[in-house]
Amino acid sequence: MHNNNKELTLSAPLSGPVLTLAKVPDPVFASGAMGDGIAIDPLNDTLHAPCAGVVVHVARTGHAVTLRADNGAELLLHLGLDTVELQGEGFSMLVKEGARVANGQPLLRYDLDKVAQQCKSLVSLMILTNSQDFQARPITLKSVKVGDPLLHIVRRLASGVPVEVDLSGAEVHGHIRIAHRGGLHARPAALIRQTAQGFKSKSQLHFAGKSASCDSLIGIMSLAVGEQEEVQVSSQGPDAEAALQALLTALSTALAQDSHTAAPAPIAQRNRPAEAGVLHGVCAAPGLVAGPLFRLNAISLPVDAGSHDPAQQLQALDTALSVVRSEIDHTLTQARKHKNTDEEAIFAAHLALLEDPALLDAAAHSIDQGSAATHAWSQSIDVQCEVLQQLGSPLLAERANDLRDLKQRVLRALLGETWHYDIPPGAIVAAHELTPSDLLQLSQHGVAGLCMAAGGATSHVAILARGKGLPCLVALGSTLLDQVQAQAVVLDADGGRLELTPSTERLAEVQQAQLDHQQRRAQQQAKAHTPALTLDGLHVEVAANVASSAEAADALANGADGVGLLRTEFLFVDRNTAPDEQEQRLAYQSVLDAMGDKSVIIRTIDVGGDKQLDYLPLPAEANPVLGLRGIRLAQVRPELLDQQLRALLHVSPLSRCRILLPMVTEVDELLHIRQRLDALCTELELTQRPELGVMIEVPAAALLAEQLAEHADFLSIGTNDLSQYTLAMDRDHAGLASRVDALHPALLRLIAQTCAGAAVHNRWVGVCGALASDPLATPVLIGLGVSELSVSPVQIGEIKDRVRHLDASECRRISQGLLKLSSASAVRHACHQHWPLS
Incomplete structure (x- = not known):
């Protein structure tokens, strides 16, 4: 320029x-x-x-x-x-x-x-x-x-003459499906560019008739490639083959993501062969079900003859709005009570829309002109929906669906229809697009699955469907709405398929799979409150990871043998000052009370690194994960830990409270806290002191397990941190997340060494990291000597059931062999061979 x-x-x-x-x-x-x-x-x-x-x-x-x-x-x-x-x-x-x-x-x-x-x-x-x-x-x-x-x-000053690259060689091509969450947005695009810049060859991405150089961040982002879409890659130059392979790998390796919040990956429709009698869609909530297909129709209004009494119609609309407001208030109260934050956020937005002056004024204006309240309300919403959808934003299109939801609810209240769907329990519901309130009603109604002609895998309805465990397919197309009412279909949400003409055998097979799954879950839940004993009589404690008294109550209801990890950070974050001793004591006591007579392991504050507190300014660190974290922070700010220990020593009964120290790397750190705890017990005139344990989450602690076990009452392995510190791979690193696998043989060797060191002093070892919740890992952990698994509350029944089908002596024998394998994938393969998941 x-x-x-x-x-x-x-x-x-x-x-x-x-x-x-x-x-x-x-x-x-x-x-x-x-x-x-x-x-x-x-x-x-x-x-x-x-x-x-x-x-x-x-x-x-x-x-x-x-x-x-x-x-x-x-x-x-x-x-x-x-x-x-x-x-x-x-x-x-x-x-x-x-x-x-x-x-x-x-x-x-x-x-x-x-x-x-x-x-x-x-x-x-x-x-x-x-x-x-x-x-x-x-x-x-x-x-x-x-x-x-x-x-x-x-x-910048031009640095000499540009180097000419020999592009005379053959152009090589490949194609790949994009694994990155949300498609090729800024971060994955940067990784692609960085990968391309490592080679002399020139590479390009091709998608939907457009191309972009892999050197250009803007070019890559401008292709607007979505998740699971397929792209072509071409490379030309002296190292074209190597560049192509590196780019295909980078495109197909997902960025780090938090699996429990992840929406199921949409299944791309592009290039999928047509299949007779099958509609293809995108999975919004997983599952496989069979049942009769029933269409849910929107309310249609008769033609409005006009000339209504405006005062009467305004009164009718006000009454209907009040009814809907109180319904939504009730939904919000229930959502808060059950800690359904997604549901709460969605319906809080509905309540805000219901107060929107643009809607209310437009409806009131139409009523003044002689319209019926029903038509005035309907039109004012339709106008707003039209405006939102023309802006072409997915967010605003979702808002339009929320508005349609309010249109239906208020119309039902105005027409005096009772909220009744003419749909039998066990049905698979078809609709152009379901609304959040439809979904809540249908879920209570006992339907088996949902499918929509439109919709998206990240919509409010999709979020709610996953929360309710209802299989759901979206984006099936308008053919869905032409199907015969009550025909038997198979909804395979995992495969993105709605099978319209399944054979009798196929229906029977799916119904049997459904029954087996329900029975297995019911059996697991029925036995969740009994101890988990292996076939040869070894007792494995299955506890829960929690962050509040509400989660602890949920864990007890699910059959937890105790709390294996209470993260106390929940008390310290999202505030301007530290909680005082009294607030901490009440919070810890409420968790103990929620757990009946079971023991509770409470981890002292683990902030620093990537978890910063506004009121605790720490020096800027070049590498926070290797800086002031966990117990190291207590050495810099001893008053924080002192206050926390005092609060813990005031809970009752103290015998059910165990204290766990994070990020310990040497015996002196443990001895220092042990002495501080003893001094506080003396000061408070306590004859009893709680058990004190150590987190094994850095390799140094695993290698020193025997020395730590001499002074600790128990050891608890945090496999998430232990993985990243052992493998020198940041769990949040875009290109490495899929390789941070706690079943890596190096990790298993550290777990084995931890258990062996603890056994010298007759101390028990638990695992509270994500590996404890992986049923595939259960036999390996038992085999290496772990006697307590702390898992998410919903998995207690499943993990206890897994334990009951294992022979501990066989687990020990096979696990020793796993330590000699060369990779995490080899370990996983061997586990599937020896201990298949049902």
């Missing part, structure tokens, strides 16, 4: 504290893989343009936008971390691709509270994606307000 060499000053796009990229809790951004830049922890709810320029890319999910400044610098503005997973929820983009924007112009608005609750971090980034041509120099690292000068952008 004409001013290509001009220095550019960028102003702050958000207000808040400024961070260098190195401090951003995301390996892809922090490593500079995307380019040079700066981060802000935002305090406001609108992102502004840092300079004049053109919008060259808008993220499909509305959480990021890229500008090209007039001097050619390309700036990615990315709001929050992992925000692509919100699928646009909470964001509203204010500009379109191709638009010219002025310095300081608002680009996107977001719901600060909603996004903060649902994403990994609100830390937002301004990245110079063509850092090879430009350099970013910070002006300030203090807090800024929108518009304050933040960065100087300077063009």
Whole structure:
């Protein structure tokens, strides 16, 4: 451009504290893989343009936008971390691709509270994606307000003559399905670019008739490739074959994700062969069921003759709105009581929409003109839905479905229809698009599964369906609505298929599988409250990991033998000051009370590293995971641990309280806390003291297990941290997450050494990491000498059942052989061979 060499000053796009990229809790951004830049922890709810320029890319999910400044610098503005997973929820983009924007112009608005609750971090980034041509120099690292000068952008001097790459060789091609959650958004795109830059060959991605160079972050993001979509890759140059293979691997390796929150991966429709009698859709909630297909129709209104009494109609609408408000209030109360946060958030939004003046005023205006309340309400919602859907945002389309839900509910109240669906229990329900309140009613009604012509795998209905365990398929197309009522079908949500003409044998097979599954779950639950003994009589305690007294009560109801890990961080986070001794004591006591006569293991505060507290400023660390974490923090701030120990020593009965110390690496750390605990017991004139245990989550602790067991009452293995420290792989690292597997033989050797060391002093060993909840690992852990497994409350029945089908002596014999294997996948394969999962 004409001013290509001009220095550019960028102003702050958000207000808040400024961070260098190195401090951003995301390996892809922090490593500079995307380019040079700066981060802000935002305090406001609108992102502004840092300079004049053109919008060259808008993220499909509305959480990021890229500008090209007039001097050619390309700036990615990315709001929050992992925000692509919100699928646009909470964001509203204010500009379109191709638009010219002025310095300081608002680009996107977001719901600060909603996004903060649902994403990994609100830390937002301004990245110079063509850092090879430009350099970013910070002006300030203090807090800024929108518009304050933040960065100087300077063009880099050309470094000599560009190297010519020989592209005469054959072009090689491949195709792959994208495994990255949310498709090729900024982070995976950066990994692809980084991979491509490691080779001399030039590579391109091809999708839906468009192509992009793998060197261009904007180009890759602009292809708008969704999750599970298939892309072509081409490479040409001296190392084309190697470049192609590396790119195919990078595209098919999912970024780190939190599996329990993950929506099931949508199954791509592209290139799937047509199959007679089968409709293909996207899995929104897993499962396999058979039953009669029943269509659910929306309410249709007769033609409005007009000339109604406005006062009467307004009164009727007010009454109907009050009825619906109280229904939603009741739903919210139930959701809060049962800790259904997803359900609570969805219906709180419905309540807000019901108060929306745009809707109410439009309906009142129509009534004044002589319309019936039914038609006035219906039209005011239809108009709003039309507006939202034309904006082309997935978030706003979801909002339109919420509005349709309110339309149906208020119409039912106005028409005086009782809320009754003419659908038998056990049916599979078909609809154009179900609403959240439909789903709650149908779930109570006992339907077997749901399928929709429209809808998305991340919609409110999908979230609720997964929570209720109802198999659900979406995006099946309009053919679904032409099917004969009550015909027998098979809904295979895992496979993304609705089988319209299953044979008698197929129906019988699915019904049998359903029955077997239900019976197995029922049998497991029926025996969940009895001890878990192996076939040769070894007792394995199955406890629960919890974070509150409500979760503890749930664990006891599910048959937990105790609490194997109470994470006390829940008391310390999301607040401005530390909880005092009294508040802590009441919280710990309530967990003990919720567990009847069972013991509770309470871990002392484990913050530092990636878990920071606002009121506990710690020095900035280049590598927080290797810094002040766990027990090390107690050495720096002893008053925090002292207060916590005092609170723990006041619970009753003390015999049921066990204390667990996180991140111990040497015996002296344990002895120091042991002495402090003894001193406090003396001071409080206690004759009894609680058992004191040590977390084994760093290799040093596992290797010193025998020495630690001499002074500890028990050991508890945290396999999540032990995996990442042993394998030197960050669990949150984009490209490595799938390889951080606690069944790696090196991990198993450390677990074996921990159990052997503990046995010298007759101490027991538990596992409270994610490996304890993996039924495939149960026989291995028993075989290596673990006697307590602490799992998520819902898995207690299943893990106890697994224990009862095992022979402990056989587990010991086979597990010794597993230590000699060469990889985690080899261990998993052997486990499936020796101890198949039913």
